[in-house]
Amino acid sequence: xxxxxxxxxxxxxxxxxxxxxxxxxxxxxxxxxxxxxxxxxxxxxxxxxxxxxxxxxxxxxxxxxxxxxxxxxxxxxxxxxxxxxxxxxxxxxxxxxx
Numbered sequence: 001x002x003x004x005x006x007x008x009x010x011x012x013x014x015x016x017x018x019x020x021x022x023x024x025x026x027x028x029x030x031x032x033x034x035x036x037x038x039x040x041x042x043x044x045x046x047x048x049x050x051x052x053x054x055x056x057x058x059x060x061x062x063x064x065x066x067x068x069x070x071x072x073x074x075x076x077x078x079x080x081x082x083x084x085x086x087x088x089x090x091x092x093x094x095x096x097x098x
Contacts, residue, residue, distance in 0.1 A: 002076055003023055003024060003027055003043045003044075003045075003052055003076045003077060003079075004021055004022070004023055004041075004043060004074045004076060005021070005022035005023065005024075005056045006020075006021065006022045006056075007019075007020070007021045007022075007074075008020040008021070009072075012062065014065075015064055015065045016062055016063070016064055016065075017062070017063050017064075017065070017070060018060055018061075018062055018063075019039070019060065019061050019062075019063055019072055020058060020059070020060045021041070021058070021059055021074070022056040022057065022058050022059075023043050023056060023057060023059065024045075024052035024053040024054070024055065024056055024057075025053050025055045025056065025057050026045060026046050026049040026052060026053040027043055027044060027045055027046060027049075027052060027053075028043075028044060028046050029041050029042060029043045029044075029059065030042045031061055033063075035066075036066045037063075037064065037065050037066030037067070037069050037070045037071060038066075038070075038071045038073075039061075039063055039070070039071070039072045039073070040073050040074075040075055041072070041073070041074050041075065042075045043074060043075065043076045043077060044077040045077055045079055050079065051079060052079070069093070070093070071093050072093075
């Protein structure tokens with residue numbers, strides 16, 4: 001089971017997008033931004049939780065394209081196998097078509 005629930009991307013302007021996602025209320029996230037249009041959201045359970053809650057909270061952050069591209073990845077804790085291991089999925093790519 002993945003920790004990330006719904007994911008939505010809303011266009012604000014040509015270069016800006018709002019990223020809206022749901023995670024269980026007993027999870028936390030860290031946002032990594034390389035300032036080049038690549039965003040990694042690391043989602044983990046808040047100790048001492050060993051499984052996700054069925055209650056989800058919505059989180060929003062603004063992202064900016066770099067040279068017309070944005071890459072958003074979710075790095076989720078694989079709590080069913082090992083509470084330390086993480087897996088990356090899904091990955092969302094927004095790119096301009098020329």
